[in-house]
Amino acid sequence: MEFWLLSLPLDKTSVASLDKLKRTIAKTNLATCGKLSIPELKVGFITFSIYSSCCKCFYSVVIKKTCHFMGEVMEQASDKVLEKGLVNGVDLVKYVTKFQWDRAKYPTSLPLRVLADNINKQVSQVDAEFKSRASTYNSIKSSLHCLQRKAEGNLHTRGLNDIVTREDVMESEYLTTLLVVVSRGDYKQWDSTYESFSLFVVPRSSRMLYEDTQCGVFSVILFRRAVSDFRERAKQSKFTVRQCNMEVEEKHLQEIQRLNVDNKEQHVVFVRWLKVNFREVFVAWIHLKALRVFVESVLRYGLPVSYQALLLQPDRKRVKRLRQELSTLFMHLEPSAMSNKVDASFDVPEMIQQEYFSYICFQINTNMLDTGK
Numbered sequence: 001m002e003f004w005l006l007s008l009p010l011d012k013t014s015v016a017s018l019d020k021l022k023r024t025i026a027k028t029n030l031a032t033c034g035k036l037s038i039p040e041l042k043v044g045f046i047t048f049s050i051y052s053s054c055c056k057c058f059y060s061v062v063i064k065k066t067c068h069f070m071g072e073v074m075e076q077a078s079d080k081v082l083e084k085g086l087v088n089g090v091d092l093v094k095y096v097t098k099f100q101w102d103r104a105k106y107p108t109s110l111p112l113r114v115l116a117d118n119i120n121k122q123v124s125q126v127d128a129e130f131k132s133r134a135s136t137y138n139s140i141k142s143s144l145h146c147l148q149r150k151a152e153g154n155l156h157t158r159g160l161n162d163i164v165t166r167e168d169v170m171e172s173e174y175l176t177t178l179l180v181v182v183s184r185g186d187y188k189q190w191d192s193t194y195e196s197f198s199l200f201v202v203p204r205s206s207r208m209l210y211e212d213t214q215c216g217v218f219s220v221i222l223f224r225r226a227v228s229d230f231r232e233r234a235k236q237s238k239f240t241v242r243q244c245n246m247e248v249e250e251k252h253l254q255e256i257q258r259l260n261v262d263n264k265e266q267h268v269v270f271v272r273w274l275k276v277n278f279r280e281v282f283v284a285w286i287h288l289k290a291l292r293v294f295v296e297s298v299l300r301y302g303l304p305v306s307y308q309a310l311l312l313q314p315d316r317k318r319v320k321r322l323r324q325e326l327s328t329l330f331m332h333l334e335p336s337a338m339s340n341k342v343d344a345s346f347d348v349p350e351m352i353q354q355e356y357f358s359y360i361c362f363q364i365n366t367n368m369l370d371t372g373k
Contacts (some may be wrong), residue, residue, distance in 0.1 A: 001093050001367060004312040005036060007360035008295045008330065009301040017329040018308065029315060029350065030058035030322045036309040038290045039101045039108045041115070042094060043298060059285040062127045065099045066278045067135060073271055087279045092366040097311060099286060106287055119284045126277045129299070133273060137266050144259040147252065155181045155215045161253040164212045164215060164244055166210050170221055175202070178230065183241040190218060190239065200226035270297070289362055296360050300333075327357060333358040 008014050025033050086096040101108065106115055160179065169177045182190045195201050200223035210217045223228055231241045290309070297307040314322050 002314065003096055004291060004314060005362045005364055006290055006310040007297045007307050010306045013332055016248050021329055024115040024325060025316055027177060029326065031312045031314040032320050034311050036099055038294055038309050038312045040110050041108055041294050044111055059123055059281065059288065062123055062281050063285060066130060066274055066281060070274045070278065073274065087282055092282065096286060096366060101290065111259065112194055112295060119288050123281055123284050133270055138271050139342060140259060140262050140266055144263050147256045147259065155212060155217055159252055160242065160244055160304065167264055168209055168219055170242060174223055175221055176224045176227065177271060178222065179242040180220060180221050180234060181215050183215050187216065188199045193237060194220055198222060198226040201230065289364060293360060300360060304359060330359040343368060
């Protein structure tokens with residue numbers, strides 16, 4: 001959902017143009033229009049540093065990262081994630097349209113520079129913590145997937161911890177158990193030849209432990225001294241010997257179980273953190289937009305502070321027409337027509353890509369997953 005946050009001066013010509021805009025919108029349905037409540041802030045002396053602080057562009061990046069990660073962690077479509085993106089108990093659109101300045105969190109008695117710095121510091125801290133938490137979560141998830149992949153695949157390479165138990169393996173000072181992977185079409189050959197691979201194979205000790213659609217896993221008992229010879233003869237017959245260490249396999253299984261528990265715990269904690277801090281950053285972002293409107297209004301329209309902040313929700317199919325209407329109605333606000341006001345071409349690095357209009361206009365897009373604005 002896209003909104004245009006406008007600021008217009010309250011001089012006689014602009015007020016007449018604003019009234020005409022409202023009548024045009026009501027007749028043509030180019031957009032919905034409402035006021036945005038921005039409190040009276042301490043003006044003081046507006047420096048380049050203050051203005052720059054109000055123009056930080058990393059907020060939307062943090063919001064998008066948080067939102068994308070919620071979608072991945074919650075394994076839901078982006079629109080479903082955003083539906084649950086409540087701010088102060090209401091959805092994002094309603095929060096924007098019913099915006100009220102949070103005086104408890106952002107006291108209006110503070111200087112503009114302090115307000116802007118406090119908001120930026122808050123979002124920077126969230127971003128830093130997000131990177132740390134995301135790294136931890138991804139590390140656990142990656143380790144778990146790595147171990148799980150080892151338990152998948154074909155019987156020649158996959159882990160055997162979920163196939164073989166201690167009861168299947170006989171180990172002593174002289175005897176050991178080998179596991180051999182045999183293709184389904186070679187079962188008879190295996191049964192008739194495995195005892196001949198070494199004089200030290202225990203007769204009739206072969207037993208099938210597991211099979212899939214392609215192969216089977218057989219156990220065979222033999223003297224430890226014959227392992228190398230048996231392995232070589234089995235290889236010549238195209239059988240794959242898998243020597244099984246139960247302690248290693250059990251540790252592997254325990255590690256998977258531990259990571260599964262850790263992953264579930266981190267998932268619950270991380271989802272909760274993402275929801276809370278998505279709301280925090282979104283609220284900070286809208287407050288900074290309002291703060292920027294105030295500062296820009298002072299710079300463009302001068303003192304005493306006299307402007308009206310509007311929130312337009314344009315019809316997507318008629319955006320061009322709405323822009324043309326605004327351009328015509330507020331042509332008198334072009335810098336050349338306001339030589340007695342502050343220069344409107346205040347250059348700030350973060351604003352290089354910001355489109356300029358004769359009136360103040362900033363975009364707010366509540367669907368942070370579908371837009372770069």
